[in-house]
Amino acid sequence: MIINGYVRDHKYEADGTLVVQVRIPSIHGPMDINDYRGKVARNYVRDEDLPYYSSLILPRNPEKDDVVTLMSKNDKTSEFIVLGLTGAKYTKNLSNLGG
Numbered sequence: 006m007i008i009n010g011y012v013r014d015h016k017y018e019a020d021g022t023l024v025v026q027v028r029i030p031s032i033h034g035p036m037d038i039n040d041y042r043g044k045v046a047r048n049y050v051r052d053e054d055l056p057y058y059s060s061l062i063l064p065r066n067p068e069k070d071d072v073v074t075l076m077s078k079n080d081k082t083s084e085f086i087v088l089g090l091t092g093a094k095y096t097k098n099l100s101n102l103g104g
Contacts, residue, residue, distance in 0.1 A: 006080070007088075011036060011095045012071040013052050015060075024057040025067055025087045027075065032083065036095055060087035070095040 010027035017023055028036060034049035058075060060067075067073060072093040075085040
C-alpha cells in the first residue's frame with residue numbers, strides 16, 4: 006500500500022539512518038484535532054506520540070509539514086518506509102488560494 010503523510014520531525018539514528026516522524030491522517034487522525042468539529046476523537050494520536058519511519062535517501066532533509074509518500078513493508082502490519090518528498094506542504098486554510 007502506498008500512502009501520503011505529513012512530516013512532523015526527522016532525525017538521524019546512530020548508524021546514520023534517516024527516520025521521519027509522520028502523521029498519516031487515515032491512521033493517526035487529521036493534523037488539527039479541531040478538524041473533528043466537536044465529534045469525539047477516538048483514534049487521534051498526538052504529535053509527540055507519532056512513530057518514526059525509516060526513510061530512503063531524500064534530496065534534502067524533510068521539513069515540518071512537508072508531504073511525504075510512504076509504502077507499507079507488508080500487508081499485515083502498519084510498518085512503513087518513507088519513499089520520498091512530494092513537493093507539497095500541509096496548508097491549514099485553503100480558502101485563500103485562487104484569488
